[in-house]
Amino acid sequence: MAGDKARLVAALCSLIVLAAFIDSTQSASCCLRYSRRPIPCKRLLGYTVQTINTSCDINAIIFHVPGRFVCADPAMNWTKRGVKCVEDMRRKMEEIMENGTSVATTSS
Amino acid sequence: MNVSEDGSLFNQSDDYSDYYNLEDLVSPCxxxxxxxxxxxxxxxxHSVICILGFLGNSLVILTYAFYKRTKSMTDVYLLNVAIADLLFVLSLPLLVYNQLSSWSMGSVACKLLRGSYSVNLYSGMLLLACISTDRYIAIVQARRSFRLRSLSYGRLICGVVWAFALLVSIPTFYFYDRYELSHNTFYMQGEGEQPENNQTSKPPQYVCEFRFNDSDVAKSVKLAVPGTQLAVGFFLPLAIMGFCYTAIIVTLMKAKNFQRHKAVRVVLAVVVVFIVCNLPYNLVLLYETISKFSEQSCQDSDTVQIAITVLQPLAYLHCCLNPVLYAFIGVKFRNHFQRIVRDLWCMGKKYMTPRRFSRVTSEMYVSSLRRSVDGSSDQGSSFTM
Structure with missing residues (x-):
């Protein structure tokens, strides 16, 4: 009967080993519907494009605002404005960064 | 996603909190x-299903390999169902392992596992429909039985079924891909100031999902693949089995044979198990497919996904029950099977030192199988025909 128990323990152990992989379970978080209210441009930190070409089933723009992500309908005007706003700001930032580094290199 | 519902965004901001309610802002689900x-x-x-399915189906295959020659169309079908089911349950642990380990076996494994899953699903379901037509011809169309139920026809039909299963699985082979879980993200302040985000956190998470280059293709394939699975992988076999087994039961009820009640019970068991295992999962899949591209609430979608997660193993369980329902229920097959167990036991006696153990398990297995086919164990002839 000792062999019996050993087998049982072995079987349980293999289950637990399988179960140990659980923590890394991961799946994509998708936008399933859209926010109705527009978000003012000054709140936006960035955005992510969600397309139906991967595991998500609707197209969306995911805006990053402090502390959360907000789903927006890419067809809405405020969404397009928001994307443009982020792009403009990004360009401005890049210019500033470039100028900053060039100033730094000339001064040294 | 660290989108904590603490509303910190709204407390810290000035005019913002008055203007926006939590409900107005929708986050990824x-x-x-x-x-x-x-x-x-x-x-x-899944490990329980895998172990049970492996035991049952490999015993069926062993029986055909060593003890029983495939003499009839029925034998060919039963052997092929067992092969499809065995391949299916063998791919399960690999699928689960990869899903839990961020597809560590790579993108070829992703395509092969998803693809073979699909091939085995289709061939298994269609072969069950073939078995029902085989029995229909044998019982209802008894006069044509000899011509239509030859061994070579059986092999031909199995070949066609496997080829067809492969054909309808091509989109799965082609469009499934292993890729890193990240969207195209743009920040205005460079890389430094990103908010905490699961999607871009390290280490990179890989998934094995559909991936397309074109959104029109994406839309049609995302509907066509589950649509085909529902139509060809469930409703078509259901319709064929429904027709054939209804006709069989009608014929059996007319016959004046003392064994007919047992045969009817076997038929009913086959149909009931098929429906109980597969109908719930396929109904949820149908609902999910229909509502796929429309907006829905996170809670509803979560519920549907839970239903799929729970009902899918129930559908998989069918693979473990097929050997009992189709093969072991036949008396001839059971005799062969008992010979296998006896021979294995003798081999075990020869080669294994802890004798007692092997005896206990094999006896337990036989008795449990007997119990599971209880209704027909005293039946005079097999229903395998």
């Missing part, structure tokens, strides 16, 4: 409850 359910169903339930 993390499917928390479904992930929690998957953690349990994934490893535990």
């Amino acid at each position: 993390p499917h928390d409850n479904n992930q929690r359910t998957e953690m349990w169903v994934g490893p535990y339930v």
Whole structure:
């Protein structure tokens, strides 16, 4: 009967080993519907494009605002404005960064 | 996703909090409850299904390989169902392992596992429909039986079924891909100031999902693949089995044979198990497919995903029950099977030192199988025909 128990323990152990992989379970978080209210441009930190070409089933723009992500309908005007706003700001930032580094290199 | 519902965004901001309610802002849906359910169903339930399915189906294959020659169309079908089911349950642990380990076996494994899953699903279901037509011809169309139920026809039909299963699985082979879980993200302040985000956190998470270059293709394939699975992988076999077994039962009820009640019971068991295992999962899949491209609430979607996570193993369980329902229920097959067990036991006696153990398990297995086919164990002839 000792062999019996050993087998049982072995079987349980293999289950637990399988179960140990659980923590890394991961799946994509998708936008399933859209926010109705527009978000003012000054709140936006960035955005992510969600397309139906991967595991998500609707197209969306995911805006990053402090502390959360907000789903927006890419067809809405405020969404397009928001994307443009982020792009403009990004360009401005890049210019500033470039100028900053060039100033730094000339001064040294 | 660390989108904590603490509303910190709204407290810290000035005019913002008056203007926006929490409900107005929609966040990506993390499917928390479904992930929690998957953690349990994934490893535990699937390992049980895998072990049971492996035991039953490999015994059927062993029986055909060593003891019983495939003499009839029925034999060919039963052997092929067992092969399809065995391949299916063998791919399960690999699928679960990869899903839990961020597809560590790579993108070829992703395509092969998803693809073979699909091939085995289709061939298994269609072969069950073939078995029902075989029995229909044998019982209802008895006069044509000899011409239509030859061994070579059986092999030909099995070949056609496997080829067809492969054909309808091509989109799965082609469009499934292993890729890193990240969207195209743009920040205005460079890389430094990103908010905490699961999607871009390290280490990179890989998934094995559909991937397309074109959104029109994406839309049609995302509907066509589950649509075909529903139509060809469930409703078509259901319709064929429904027709054939209804006709069989009608014929059996007319016959004046003392064994007919047992045969009717076997038929009913086959149909009931098929429906109980597969109908719930396929109905949820149908609902999910229909509502796919429309907006829905996170809670509803989470519930649907939980239903799929729970009902899918029930559908898989069918693979473990097929050997009992189709092969072991036949008396001839059971005799062969008992010979296998006896021979294995003798071999075990020769080669294994802890004798007692092997005896106990094999006896337990036989008795449990006997119990499971209880209704027909005293039946005079087999229903395998």
